[in-house]
Amino acid sequence: MATLTNGTGSHAPSSTRQLSTTYVQDFPQARWKVPLVGEARQAPPPQPPSGPRKIEGVFPSSTRPTNACRSGDFDTSYPVEVRKYLGTYGMIPPAIDNYEAQSERCLKLLSMKQTPLEKFQYLTHLRATNVHLFYRLLADNVKELCPLIYTPTVGEACLKWHEIWTQPEGMYLSWSDKGNLYNVLKNWPHNVEITVVTDGSRILGLGDLGVNGMGIPVGKLALYTACAGIRPDATLPLTLDLGTNNKALLEDPLYMGSRRPKVTADEEREFLDELMEALTRRWPGIVIQYEDFKNPFPSLERYQHTYTMFNDDIQGTGAVVLAGFINAVRHSGVPVQDHKAVFLGAGSAGVGVAKQIVEFFVKEGLSEDEARRKFWLVDSNGLVTNDRGDKLAEHKIYFSRDDNGGKQIQSLSRLIEYVRPTILMGLSTIGGAFNKDILQRMARINERPIIFPLSNPSSKSECTFEDAVRHTKGKCLFASGSPFPAEEWDGKVMTPGQGNNMYVFPGIGLGAILSKSVNVTQSMIYASAEALSTALTPAERAADWLYPDIRRIRDVSVTVTAGVIRAAQAAAVDREPALRALSDQDLDAYVRRRMYDPFAEPRNRADELAAGLGRVALNGAGPNGAAEIVGTGRGGLALGGGELNGVRGHL
C-alpha cells in the first residue's frame, strides 16, 4: 500500500518518495463507521497493493487507491502521464493547465462571489477538490485570502456552520464517545503531527457556538500549512461535542451537535484526560494546540508538563502581542520602565498577554512585583481589585490591585485619567469600546499612545484603525486582532499591525514538531515572541510597523520556528540531537527544507513517475511511446523534451 509522506516534508529523497493516497479533506464516508465499545472494528477497506506501481496507461482499478477523490491528485497541471500514474486520467478536463491559468480561473471565480462568506465557501470547495492548488493560491495571495479563510470571515462561517456545512473536514468527538476516544481516533486515516482542538465554548468573541466552532481548527490548521508548511494531511482539526449552552443553536433543527447542555467542568476534565492520552497513543509525538475554550487555564496547567501542548489564546496571543509591544515601545520613545497598561478584558487572552509582558519587563530589569503592578485589568465588573466584593477567578488574582484606596473604578475613561497609561489593550469582545473620548484621552496623555484593540472578529474589535488614526491625529501605535485597511493621515500612509496569534502559532507548532519536543515550555513561547519581534525588515521598521508584512509570513515562520527549536534545546526538552549541531544558518535551511511546498507538488508527482521509469524500462516501453517530462516549477509540468531534476526518461 502506498504510505503517507511525513507531514513536514521530511521525506526520503524524492526519487524514493511514496505517494500520499488520501487527503484530509476527502475521506470516503464508508470508512467513518465508529466502533462502539467492545464492537469489532469494521474490516478495513480494500487497499491498493504494496510495492512498485505499474506504469501502464490507465491503471487497472485494482492498483488504484480505493479513494477516487484524492483532491491533490486532480490537479489540472498534471500532464497525461502523471494523470495515468495517479489513476485520474480521463477524470480531469484534457487541457494541461499551468499555474498561471489555474490561478486566473480561481481568482475569477472568487471575484464572482459577492460576499466574504461566499468566497469562504468557494475556497473551502477548492481545498476539497485540489488541495495543492488551494495552497498555491493562498501562498501567492496570502494578504487577500487570509481574511477569507481565517479571521474575520471564519467567525461568520462558524455562526452559520450548521447552515453551510457540506463536507467533513475534521473529527468530532462527543461526550457519548467517552471511554472510546482512542477507537474513534483510529478512524482518522492519516498520520497526524499536529491537531488544533476546541470545545467551541468561546469562538472568537462570538461566544459558545458548540460544534459550529469547527471552523476555527480548520482555519488555524490551514494557516499551519500555508505559513509553516506542515503538510495538509498531517493536520487534524478536532472539535469536542460536549454540549452547548447556546439556546438558539440547541433549538435550531439544522444544528449538527448533540442537543444537550454543556458538560460540567469536572466532566470536561475527565474527557480531556482521556483525549490527551488517546491522541498521544494514536500518534506519539503529536503536538496539541488548544483553541477557543471558555476557561482554558485549568487544562493548560494540567497538561503542559506532560504533553506536547500549548494554549494558543493564552500563550500564542501573549507571544504575538509581546512582539508587537516590544516594537511599539521602541517607537514610543518612552523608556520600558515608564510604561503602564490598562487592559479592557481580563480573560484568557488578557491575562495571557499581561503575563507575557511581565516576563519582558523582568528581563528588562524590573522586579516581578514592579512589573505586575504596571497592569490595571478591567473585566465586566470594572477594575479588578482585591476589595471589589466578588470572588475573583483564579487567573485574575495575580493582577488584582490592592492600591485603589477602596475606590472601585468602573468607567474606562475615569480609569484612564486615574492611571494615565501609555498602553491600552482590548481583549474584552466589546466592539467599539475604545470610543472617540477614550482615544482622544490616550492621545492627550501620550505623544505616541499604544492602542491594541485585539478582540475578534472585526465587529468585536474595540475600535477600527480608521477611528484610532482620526481620534489620535495619526499618533497611535496600533495593532488589532482582525485586519483593517491602511489609512492616510497628513499625507502619510499608515499601515495597521495585525496583532493576531497567526504570526506565532505556526512556528511554535513546527518548532515543537521538528525538535520533537516533549513539552512546549514557556521559554519556547517567549522565544517565538522574541524571534517575531526581530523579523521586520529595515524598511518595515523605518515605517513604524510593529509586525512584518503578512506576505512574508513563510519567512517569518522560519525565523520563529528556529527560535522555538533553539529554546527547546536550551530547555533540554528536544529529542532531535542532530539539530543541536547545526549552525543558525543551517538550521534555517533545514526548517525550509522540511516545509511543504505546494508549488513543488506537480514536480513531486513527476518525480514519483520518473522513479517508476526504471520499472517501465524493465517492463518494456509504456503505452504512449517515447516521451520526456520537463519540470517547469511554478508553471506546472509540460510534456516534451528535457530533463526533470536530472532524471531523463522515456514512457
Ligand SMILES: NC(=O)c1ccc[n+]([C@@H]2O[C@H](COP(=O)([O-])OP(=O)(O)OC[C@H]3O[C@@H](n4cnc5c(N)ncnc54)[C@H](O)[C@@H]3O)[C@@H](O)[C@H]2O)c1
Ligand atoms: N488577537 C488575537 O490574536 C487574539 C487572541 C486570543 C483572543 N482574542 C480575542 O480576545 C477576546 C477575548 O478572548 P478571551 O479568550 O480572553 O475571552 P474571555 O471570555 O476569557 O475574556 C473576556 C474578558 O472580557 C471581559 N469583559 C466582557 N465584557 C466586558 C465589558 N463590558 N467591559 C469590560 N470587560 C468585559 C470579561 O469579563 C473577560 O474578562 C475575543 O474576542 C478573542 O477573539 C484575540
Ligand SMILES: O=C(O)C[C@H](O)C(=O)O
Ligand atoms: O482566531 C483568531 O483570529 C485569534 C484568536 O485565537 C482568537 O481567539 O481570537
Ligand SMILES: [Mg+2]
Ligand atoms: Mg483563539
